[in-house]
Amino acid sequence: MSLSYLAKTIAESPTLRLNEEARLLRERGEQVIHLGIGEPKNKAPINAILNSAAKLNTGDIKYSPTDGVPSLKKAIIRYTEENYNRVVEPENVIVSSGAKQAIYNILYSLVNPQDEVIVLAPYWVSYPEIVKMVYGVPVVVVPEDGSLHPRMEDITRSISPSTKAIIVNSPNNPSGLVFSENFIAQIVQYCEEKGIYLIMDDIYHKLVFNGKKAVSCYDFTRKGIEESRLVLVNGISKLYGMTGFRIGWTIGSRKLVEVMTNIQAQTTSCASVVLQAAAEGALTGIQSIVENLRLTIENNRNIMMQELKSFNGVKTTEPDGTFYCFPDFRSYTQNSVELSEFLLRKALVVTVPGKEFGMEGYLRLSYAGSVKDITEGIARMKWALDPDSPNEIYIGDKKMVRDWL
Numbered sequence: 001m002s003l004s005y006l007a008k009t010i011a012e013s014p015t016l017r018l019n020e021e022a023r024l025l026r027e028r029g030e031q032v033i034h035l036g037i038g039e040p041k042n043k044a045p046i047n048a049i050l051n052s053a054a055k056l057n058t059g060d061i062k063y064s065p066t067d068g069v070p071s072l073k074k075a076i077i078r079y080t081e082e083n084y085n086r087v088v089e090p091e092n093v094i095v096s097s098g099a100k101q102a103i104y105n106i107l108y109s110l111v112n113p114q115d116e117v118i119v120l121a122p123y124w125v126s127y128p129e130i131v132k133m134v135y136g137v138p139v140v141v142v143p144e145d146g147s148l149h150p151r152m153e154d155i156t157r158s159i160s161p162s163t164k165a166i167i168v169n170s171p172n173n174p175s176g177l178v179f180s181e182n183f184i185a186q187i188v189q190y191c192e193e194k195g196i197y198l199i200m201d202d203i204y205h206k207l208v209f210n211g212k213k214a215v216s217c218y219d220f221t222r223k224g225i226e227e228s229r230l231v232l233v234n235g236i237s238k239l240y241g242m243t244g245f246r247i248g249w250t251i252g253s254r255k256l257v258e259v260m261t262n263i264q265a266q267t268t269s270c271a272s273v274v275l276q277a278a279a280e281g282a283l284t285g286i287q288s289i290v291e292n293l294r295l296t297i298e299n300n301r302n303i304m305m306q307e308l309k310s311f312n313g314v315k316t317t318e319p320d321g322t323f324y325c326f327p328d329f330r331s332y333t334q335n336s337v338e339l340s341e342f343l344l345r346k347a348l349v350v351t352v353p354g355k356e357f358g359m360e361g362y363l364r365l366s367y368a369g370s371v372k373d374i375t376e377g378i379a380r381m382k383w384a385l386d387p388d389s390p391n392e393i394y395i396g397d398k399k400m401v402r403d404w405l
């Protein structure tokens, strides 16, 4: 087979691969605990279900305008006003099939071959791959102080005349950190001064804890949306637990949205009208669902932190949001892929290696699942890694024998 050079360089999505691995093991009857999962367990909001069912019942299921159904765009405009204090026009909004497609279309619209896009480690696994898919060059910036929070001095050192855009994701997948107000203010001002596009991936922006608030990037720009180089990405996947509905959106200048619309028109035409109806239901329906989900996840986070505190040798930075944490396992090994495979084999616990997020020696653990999964998952990991633990345990009726990774 003669596949394209580019296609061959694009890595498989490690998180989707792990989901598949966990599913296959479960199908074989193995009692796998999935701490790699990137979605909450809730049922879809009732308003989303009713609205999409009503749309289906009309039998009128056709193409929508490429940039989205007008009534959904209206709901997105209201959402942006309520949550970001920014009034935008319908021409500033485009609906896509998930935030992932939105990010792909944004980068496709902005990046020339060999343009550089700054990606802040630890980063969401897909950013570097999407940058490569549009013939750009991902430039990974790691915080030099050994923390998980990005620093302006590290970023400015990595800027070159080819820098086209910076992607910022706060609350952050995988660290769970909400970036400081000071950092967001500085990066917005820096990008505006230098004419660099700043792509804010705000997909987790309401999933924050301890009364914290993820700040709005618009608070720090004096420019109007047409002159500004701020591009905002959002969606329903995480806040409403609607990952399977595949709806996300972008807020940007008219010119950017126009070009993104052309790209979408030539690739997917539009997001499905049934799923757009679901998204509209979620955005205009009962909003306590988001707060209830947030409270459940905050409680899970507290339990996860409690369990990790008594994990010998593991260092944890407490997450302020999302449903992930990113503990440091370097006192056990630098090789996160080997560690993750070891934990799956020995303890039947799925974790995601830090290497996939640009940081070796860490693991991403999710607390989106049940409390039982969290407590039992961490207990199994402790058993597998602690040299003083018993040699054998039973998981269900399967005998697990401990040895070193």
Ligand code: PMP
Pocket (backbone or CB within 6 Å): 038, 097, 098, 099, 100, 101, 124, 169, 173, 201, 203, 235, 236, 237, 243, 246, 247, 248
């Ligand atoms: N951005 C980040 C940071 C994410 O974690 C995810 C989902 N894992 C996405 C974007 C994609 O979201 P969607 O399901 O809307 O494509």
